[in-house]
Amino acid sequence: MNGFLFIDKPKGLTSFDLVREVRKISGERKVGHSGTLDPLATGLMILALGEGTKLLEFLIGHGKEYEVSAHFGYVSDTYDAEGELVKVDTDKIVDEYLIEDVIKEKFIGKINQVPPKYSALKINGKKAYELAREGKDVEMKSREVAVEEFSLLEYSWPIVKFKIRCSSGTYIRSLVHDLGNELICGGYVEELRRNSVGEFSLEESVKLESLGNNFEQSLVSVDQVADKFPMYKLSVEDYEGLRDGKTLVGKKLEQKAPVMAFYEGKLVGILEEVGGGVKYKKVIHS
Numbered sequence: 520m521n522g523f524l525f526i527d528k529p530k531g532l533t534s535f536d537l538v539r540e541v542r543k544i545s546g547e548r549k550v551g552h553s554g555t556l557d558p559l560a561t562g563l564m565i566l567a568l569g570e571g572t573k574l575l576e577f578l579i580g581h582g583k584e585y586e587v588s589a590h591f592g593y594v595s596d597t598y599d600a601e602g603e604l605v606k607v608d609t610d611k612i613v614d615e616y617l618i619e620d621v622i623k624e625k626f627i628g629k630i631n632q633v634p635p636k637y638s639a640l641k642i643n644g645k646k647a648y649e650l651a652r653e654g655k656d657v658e659m660k661s662r663e664v665a666v667e668e669f670s671l672l673e674y675s676w677p678i679v680k681f682k683i684r685c686s687s688g689t690y691i692r693s694l695v696h697d698l699g700n701e702l703i704c705g706g707y708v709e710e711l712r713r714n715s716v717g718e719f720s721l722e723e724s725v726k727l728e729s730l731g732n733n734f735e736q737s738l739v740s741v742d743q744v745a746d747k748f749p750m751y752k753l754s755v756e757d758y759e760g761l762r763d764g765k766t767l768v769g770k771k772l773e774q775k776a777p778v779m780a781f782y783e784g785k786l787v788g789i790l791e792e793v794g795g796g797v798k799y800k801k802v803i804h805s
Contacts, residue, residue: 520546521570521740521804522567522738522739523571523738523743523744524566524725525564525723526541527561527562527725528562529726530560530561533558537552537727544730544731547568547569549568549569549572552564552565553575554579558601559710560711561711563715563724574745581716582685582717583685583717584715585682585711585713586681588679589679590709591677591678591679591702591704592608592677592704593609594696594699596636598635598695598707598708599709600709600710606705608704611704613676615671618671618702619671625698627668628666629663630665632661632662632697634693665685666689667685668685670683742786745803746779748777749772749774749775749777751781753780753782757770766796766797767796767798768795769795789803
């Protein structure tokens with residue numbers, strides 16, 4: 520079974536839980552995803568099945584959009600509602616204009632952030648959250664991320680809702696935690712929802728509970744997803760040459776990688792330039 524599923528992940532499931540459920544429903548063992556969501560978070564997850572998994576590397580690294588509800592006055596060791604909460608200043612009230620000013624000054628553009636120690640980032644081959652749960656000292660290194668939009672949607676202190684558009688690898692939990700520190704009152708993520716990944720929107724998604732009865736209708740073809748990328752239409756000669764393992768000598772790719780090779784309207788491979796020609800980087804049997 521080949522294709523993609525755009526699923527609205529429910530709260531409480533890990534990303535692997537979702538993969539396991541899709542394997543169970545579909546009977547397909549080869550299932551992967553394009554980026555994790557915390558158990559507390561809901562929203563768009565892109566899962567690939569069968570030959571679709573060959574495209575996953577090209578879906579990782581795209582920008583994302585979130586809606587997040589931040590709760591101020593406390594900090595959390597996990598930076599979200601699932602962690603241990605410690606009161607900082609529940610009496611302080613920060614008006615929405617000051618919040619917007621601090622965001623504009625500190626949190627827009629390229630910024631440095633430290634990921635939460637309760638995250639899936641690996642330290643010496645082991646996930647940071649596993650080390651943290653073992654009580655080991657976890658030192659997370661700062662890294663650069665890009666925040667395109669960090670706008671206030673709803674204000675009802677101490678709960679404030681934001682829309683955030685950011686680069687891949689940005690931790691929304693760290694943004695909220697750091698904003699709480701800047702406001703000198705603490706803050707953590709109470710709710711988080713992912714609206715989009717690159718060009719793919721939550722509006723295209725289906726609920727997990729509806730998959731059992733509508734699996735075939737919910738499956739998006741490999742061709743449809745590949746169509747979002749630069750395309751190279753193969754001639755009969757090109758197709759037959761590549762199929763036989765040859766390099767198309769003298770050919771060039773004018774588009775930015777990845778370039779999807781289509782023949783008679785079907786995705787047949789992903790191309791790359793090598794030594795004065797073009798060949799398959801990956802063959803797709805869709």
